[in-house]
Amino acid sequence: MKAAPAEPAGHIRQANRERILAAAEPVFARAGFNGATMGAIAEAAGLPKANLHYYFGSKQDLYRELLAGTLRDWLVPMDSLVPEADPATALASYIQAKMTMSAARPDASRVFANELLHGAPVLGDLMRTELRTMVAKKAAVVRAWIAAGRMAPVDPEHLFFTLWAATQTYADFDVQVRAVLGRSKLTRRDHERAAAHVVSLVLRGCGLVPPPPQPPPPT
Amino acid sequence: MKAAPAEPAGHIRQANRERILAAAEPVFARAGFNGATMGAIAEAAGLPKANLHYYFGSKQDLYRELLAGTLRDWLVPMDSLVPEADPATALASYIQAKMTMSAARPDASRVFANELLHGAPVLGDLMRTELRTMVAKKAAVVRAWIAAGRMAPVDPEHLFFTLWAATQTYADFDVQVRAVLGRSKLTRRDHERAAAHVVSLVLRGCGLVPPPPQPPPPT
DNA sequence: GTCTATAAGTTGATAGAC
DNA sequence: GTCTATCAACTTATAGAC
Numbered sequence: 001m002k003a004a005p006a007e008p009a010g011h012i013r014q015a016n017r018e019r020i021l022a023a024a025e026p027v028f029a030r031a032g033f034n035g036a037t038m039g040a041i042a043e044a045a046g047l048p049k050a051n052l053h054y055y056f057g058s059k060q061d062l063y064r065e066l067l068a069g070t071l072r073d074w075l076v077p078m079d080s081l082v083p084e085a086d087p088a089t090a091l092a093s094y095i096q097a098k099m100t101m102s103a104a105r106p107d108a109s110r111v112f113a114n115e116l117l118h119g120a121p122v123l124g125d126l127m128r129t130e131l132r133t134m135v136a137k138k139a140a141v142v143r144a145w146i147a148a149g150r151m152a153p154v155d156p157e158h159l160f161f162t163l164w165a166a167t168q169t170y171a172d173f174d175v176q177v178r179a180v181l182g183r184s185k186l187t188r189r190d191h192e193r194a195a196a197h198v199v200s201l202v203l204r205g206c207g208l209v210p211p212p213p214q215p216p217p218p219t
Numbered sequence: 220m221k222a223a224p225a226e227p228a229g230h231i232r233q234a235n236r237e238r239i240l241a242a243a244e245p246v247f248a249r250a251g252f253n254g255a256t257m258g259a260i261a262e263a264a265g266l267p268k269a270n271l272h273y274y275f276g277s278k279q280d281l282y283r284e285l286l287a288g289t290l291r292d293w294l295v296p297m298d299s300l301v302p303e304a305d306p307a308t309a310l311a312s313y314i315q316a317k318m319t320m321s322a323a324r325p326d327a328s329r330v331f332a333n334e335l336l337h338g339a340p341v342l343g344d345l346m347r348t349e350l351r352t353m354v355a356k357k358a359a360v361v362r363a364w365i366a367a368g369r370m371a372p373v374d375p376e377h378l379f380f381t382l383w384a385a386t387q388t389y390a391d392f393d394v395q396v397r398a399v400l401g402r403s404k405l406t407r408r409d410h411e412r413a414a415a416h417v418v419s420l421v422l423r424g425c426g427l428v429p430p431p432p433q434p435p436p437p438t
Numbered sequence: 439g440t441c442t443a444t445a446a447g448t449t450g451a452t453a454g455a456c
Numbered sequence: 457g458t459c460t461a462t463c464a465a466c467t468t469a470t471a472g473a474c
Contacts, residue, residue, distance in 0.1 A: 012439075030337060034254035037467065048441050053469060110336055116392040117329055117336070118249060127398035135399045152423065157399055158416035164395075165388035166381045173335040173384075179346035180354045180376055197377035204371065205424030231457075257450060267459050272451060440474080448467075456458080 017055050020045045021066055029107035032114050033063055064122045067115055070108045071126055073101070081138045087145045088208040092199050098167035099195040103186075106171035113172040135160055152207030159206070166198050236274050239264045240285055248326035251333050252282055283341045286334055289327045290345060292320070300357045306364045307427040311418050317386035318414040322405075325390035332391040354379055371426030378425070385417050 023045035027036045038059055042049040056062035077097035081090050102109055115123050139156035146153050170177060174186060183190065203209070242264035246255045257278055261268040275281035296316035300309050321328055334342050358375035365372050389396060393405060402409065422428070 016439095032251040032253055032333070032337060034251055035337075038469085039467075049468090050441060050470080051439085054439075057469095059468070113392070114251070114333070114336055116395050117333055118251060118254075120394045120398070124394065124398070127395060128401075131395070132399050132401065154420060155412065155416045158413055159420070160399070161388055161396060161413075162385045162417065162420060165384035165392075169380055169384035173332070175339045175343065176335050176346060176350075176383075177380060179339070179343070180351050180379070182347075182351065193374065194377055194380075197374045198381065201373060201378070201381060201424035202420070204426065205420035207423065235457095256448085258448095268450085269452080269459060270457085273457075278450065442473085443471085445470075446468090449465085450463105451465105452463080453461090455460085 013055070016047075016051070020047070020052055020055060020062065021069070024062055024066055025107045025111060028063060028066065028114070029110040033059075033118075060122065066111060067123050068126065070112050071123065071131070073108070074112070075131070075134050077101075078134060078138050081141050083141050083144050087142075087151045087206070088203055091206065091208070092203060095163060095167060095199050095202060096195055098163065099170065099191065099198065102167055102171035103191045106174060109168050109171035113168065152205075154206055163198075163202065166202070170194055232274070235266075235270070239266070239271055239274060239281065240288070243281055243285055244326045244330060247282060247285065247333070248329040252278075252337075279341065285330060286342050287345065289331050290342065290350070292327070293331070294350070294353050296320075297353060297357050300360050302360050302363050306361075306370045306425070307422055310425065310427070311422060314382060314386060314418050314421060315414055317382065318389065318410065318417065321386055321390035322407075322410045325393060328387050328390035332387065371424075373425055382417075382421065385421070389413055 020041065024036070024041045027041050027044055030036075031040070038049050038052050041062075042052055045052070052062065056065065077094055080093055080097075112123075115121075120127055135157060139160070142151075142154075142156035142159065145151045146156075170186070170191065177190075177194075178184065178186060181190065239260065243255070243260045246260045246263055249255075250259070255278075257268050257271055260281075261271055264271070271281065275284070296313055299312055299316075331342075334340075339346055354376060358379070361370075361373075361375035361378065364370050365375075389405070389410065396409075396413075397403065397405060400409065
C-alpha cells in the first residue's frame with residue numbers, strides 16, 4: 001500500500017494542485033517562463049519548493065497545465081456564436097465577454113500571450129487542433145451570416161484575430177494603455193469605455209448598426 | 220592616452236555595436252529577456268561573450284538600447300497623420316505601414332511586446348513621455364477630423380490601441396495565426412489579405428468608405 | 439504527504455594576457 | 457580593442473529523514 005489514502009480520492013492532492021496553479025499564474029505573468037522560479041512560486045503558494053515537484057514533476061509540466069486551463073476558459077465565450085443568433089447581439093456579447101476576461105484575469109491572458117510570443121513551444125499542438133477546429137466552426141457561422149446578407153463580407157478568420165488582439169491588448173499591454181492615458185491603474189470606467197469602443201468600431205466595421213450602450217452584465 | 224584610436228571616431232565601435240544589436244534581436248525575441256543568454260547572443264554575433272560586456276556593459280543595457288531603437292522606428296509612421304490629410308487615406312496608409320513592419324521585422328515587434336507584457340520595466344519612462352506625447356498629438360488630429368464631420372466619432376486613443384493590436388498581432392502571435400489558418404509559414408498573400416482586412420474593417424468602423432484595394436507600395 | 443539539504447548544471451560578469 | 461579562463465551566484469531537481 002502507498003502512503004496516499006485511497007478513499008478521499010485525492011481531495012488534498014487536487015486542493016494543493018489548484019493552490020499551486022493559482023500562485024504560479026502571477027509569477028509566470030510577471031517574469032515569463034524563464035524568469036519565473038520554482039522558489040518564487042513556492043513562496044507565493046506558501047509551500048516548500050519540493051512540494052511543487054512532488055505535485056507537478058517539473059516546472060514545464062506546471063506551466064503546461066496552467067496554459068491548457070486558460071485555453072479552455074478562453075474558448076468558452078465562442079459558444080454563443082451560433083447561426084440562429086442575431087449577428088450584432090452575438091458579436092457584441094462575445095466582445096464584452098472577452099473584455100470582461102481581460103479585466104478580471106489579466107495574468108492568465110499574459111501567460112498565454114507570452115507563450116504565443118515565443119512560438120507556443122508547449123501549446124502548439126493544442127492550438128493546431130482544438131483552437132483551429134473551434135475557429136473553423138465559428139468562421140462557418142460568420143460566413144453563413146454574410147451569405148444571408150446579415151452582415152458585411154469580412155474575412156471571418158481575420159475578424160477573430162482582430163477581436164482577440166483588440167480585447168486582449170487591455171490585459172497584455174495594459175502598461176502601454178496606462179502610459180498613454182496617464183493612469184496609474186485602469187478603472188472600471190476605463191474598461192467600460194474600452195469595451196464600448198471595440199464593440200462600436202467592430203459592429204460598424206461589420207456593417208451592423210451598433211445598439212445603444214447597454215449596461216454591463218451583473219457578473 | 221587610451222588604447223582606442225581618437226581619429227576614426229569610433230567607426231569600429233559603432234559597427235560592432237550594431238552587429239551585436241542585430242544579433243540580439245532574434246535571441247531576445249525567441250527566449251525573452253531571462254531566457255536569452257549572453258552566450259547565445261555572442262555566438263549569433265560571432266564574437267566572444269566578453270566583447271558584449273565591453274561594448275554594452277550589462278545584458279540589461281544591451282536590451283534597453285535595442286528597445287529604444289524599436290520604439291523610435293515604431294513611431295515614425297504616425298507622422299503621416301496630419302490634419303490636412305484625407306482621413307481615409309491617412310489611416311489606410313498608417314495601417315499599411317504598420318502591417319509592413321510586422322511582416323518585415325517581426326522580431327523587433329516581439330521583443331517590444333515582451334517588454335510590455337512584463338510591465339515595461341526598462342521602457343516605462345519612455346512610454347510615459349515620448350509615446351504619450353506623440354499619441355496626444357495624433358489623437359488631436361483625429362478629434363479635428365471628427366469635429367469637422369469627416370469621420371465617425373470614435374475614441375482616438377482607443378482607436379490607436381486597436382490599430383496597434385490588430386496590426387502587431389500578425390508579428391507577435393503569428394504562431395496563433397498560422398495554427399488557425401493551417402499554414403507552416405505566412406505567405407506574402409496572407410499578409411496582403413490581413414492588411415486588406417484590417418484596413419477595410421477599420422475604415423468602415425470609422426465611417427469612412429473603404430477605397431478599392433490598392434496595390435502594395437513597391438517597397 | 440511534507441520538508442531540509444544538497445547535488446548538478448547554468449549564467450552574467452570580470453580579470454588579465456595578448 | 458580582443459579573447460580565454462574563471463568566479464560567484466543562482467536555479468532546477470532530487471535524495472532521504474520525518
